[in-house]
Amino acid sequence: xxxxxxxxxxxxxxxxxxxxxxxxxxxxxxxxxxxxxxxxxxxxxxxxxxxxxxxxxxxxxxxxxxxxxxxxxxxxxxxxxxxxxxxxxxxxxxxxxxxxxxxxxxxxxxxxxxxxxxxxxxxxxxxxxxxxxxxxxxxxxxxxxxxxxxxxxxxxxxxxxxxxxxxxxxxxxxxxxxxxxxxxxxxxxxxxxxxx
Ligand SMILES: [Zn+2]
Numbered sequence: 001x002x003x004x005x006x007x008x009x010x011x012x013x014x015x016x017x018x019x020x021x022x023x024x025x026x027x028x029x030x031x032x033x034x035x036x037x038x039x040x041x042x043x044x045x046x047x048x049x050x051x052x053x054x055x056x057x058x059x060x061x062x063x064x065x066x067x068x069x070x071x072x073x074x075x076x077x078x079x080x081x082x083x084x085x086x087x088x089x090x091x092x093x094x095x096x097x098x099x100x101x102x103x104x105x106x107x108x109x110x111x112x113x114x115x116x117x118x119x120x121x122x123x124x125x126x127x128x129x130x131x132x133x134x135x136x137x138x139x140x141x142x143x144x145x146x147x148x149x150x151x152x153x154x155x156x157x158x159x160x161x162x163x164x165x166x167x168x169x170x171x172x173x174x175x176x177x178x179x180x181x182x183x184x185x186x187x188x189x190x191x192x193x194x195x196x
Contacts, residue, residue: 003089006031009096031086038103039079045106046072050141052110056117057161059180059188065141068106075102116183124179124191127151131174135159136167146170146193148178166193 005013007027008020016023022030049068058064078099085092129148137143144167145159152158160178162170170176170193179191 004091004093006086009093028086032083035079035082035086038099039076042072042075042103042106045104045110048110049106049113052113052117053161056113057190058113058116058183059158059160059190061161062145062159064109065143068109071102071105075099075105078102112185113187113189116185116187117181117189118184120181120184120189122182124181127178127180128196129158129176129178131170131172131176132157133172134167134170146176148176160190160193162190162193170195 003013004011005017005019005022005027006024007022007030008017010017010019013019013024017027020027046068053061053064078095082092082095082099085095129151131146131148133147135143135145135147142164144162144164146162146167148158148160150156150158175196177194177196179194181189181191183189
C-alpha cells in the first residue's frame with residue numbers, strides 16, 4: 001500500500017494504518033463523508049450571508065459578494081479535486097489544509113456583518129447625492145442597486161444596495177439623502193435612503 005492515509009495523513013501506511021489503526025477502505029469512506037459535510041457547512045455559511053446582507057447592507061456589498069463568490073468557487077473546485085485524489089490515492093494534504101482554511105470564511109463574513117451592524121450604536125451620517133442609474137439582477141440574490149455619485153474621495157460612483165420599495169421609488173436624477181452607519185468594525189452600511 002503506497003500513498004497517504006486518508007484518515008491521519010501518515011505517509012505509506014500499512015494496512016491497517018499503524019498510526020491510526022484505520023483500514024484504507026474505512027478511511028476513504030470517512031474522508032469522503034467528511035468532505036461532503038464540510039462542503040454543506042460551507043454552503044450554509046454562504047446562505048447565512050444573504051440575510052446578514054439584507055439587514056445590514058454594506059456600502060461595498062458588491063466587493064464582498066465578489067470576494068465570497070471567488071472563495072466559493074475555489075472551495076468547490078477543491079472539494080472535487082480532493083474527492084478525485086482520495087479515490088486515486090494521490091497526495092492531498094496541502095490542498096486539504098487550504099480547504100479547511102477556507103471553510104469558515106462565509107460564516108466569519110456573515111458574523112462580521114451582523115456584529116458590525118447589530119452593535120453599531122453611533123448615529124448615522126448623512127450624504128446628499130444624486131441617482132445616476134439603477135441596476136437590478138433577478139435571481140436568488142435579488143441584487144438591487146442605486147448608482148449614485150460618490151461622496152468618497154477617489155471614487156466616482158457608489159452602488160448603494162436598496163430594497164424593492166426604494167428601488168421602485170427612486171428614479172434617475174433624483175436627489176437622495178443616504179444615511180450611512182459607520183459600522184462597529186468600520187464596514188460602512190446603509191441605514192436608509194430618503195428623498196432629499
Ligand atoms: Zn492513518
